[in-house]
Amino acid sequence: MKQRLIAAMFAAGVASGAAAAEPELGLIVGRATDSQDTDIVRLTYRRPLGADGTRPRWWPQQLQLGASVWRVPDLGGITRRFDLNVTPVWRKESGFGYVEAGIGAYLLSHTINNDDDRLPSSFQFGSHIGAGLRLGESGQTRLGVGFQHLSNAGLKQPNGGINLYLLTLSVSL
DSSP states (O other): OHHHHHHHHHHHHHTOOOOSSOOEEEEEEEEESSOTTOEEEEEEEEEEOSOGGGSOTTSOSEEEEEEEEEEEEETTEEEEEEEEEEEEEEEEEETTEEEEEEEEEEEESSOEESSSOEEOSSEEEEEEEEEEEEETTTOOEEEEEEEEEEEOTTSSSSOOBEEEEEEEEEEEO
């Protein structure tokens, strides 16, 4: 059931309407706020969700599709985890900077259970906030920072969740 939900969300993103801006490729690196042993590296693709005049004002501006590799402690030592994720993103660009927020779905390859973090189900929700700068004369490169929270919204206990600090780099295509 979880895999079908994620597949449907990815398909909806790929089939989205006309582009308001250019798509972006991104690289995100993150570290857990309460564990120096938990790190992630995420590759992202962001697709615009329609021109400003063709969508409701509250509609997100982008859909982010991502895949991550985690380095996380486990009872047997440091292990690798993987995830696939889809996140609608609301972004406001002004001058040379931007602010953004998003909430999406994450499908982890394995659950996480250690002294610092507990993600007892493979299906998680992720929310993030961030801000950044557009770099260069064209402004097509963006460098930002963010904060992300992942948890399963109480679907399975214990729902400890995990918080991450993020550093992002993206380039318009």
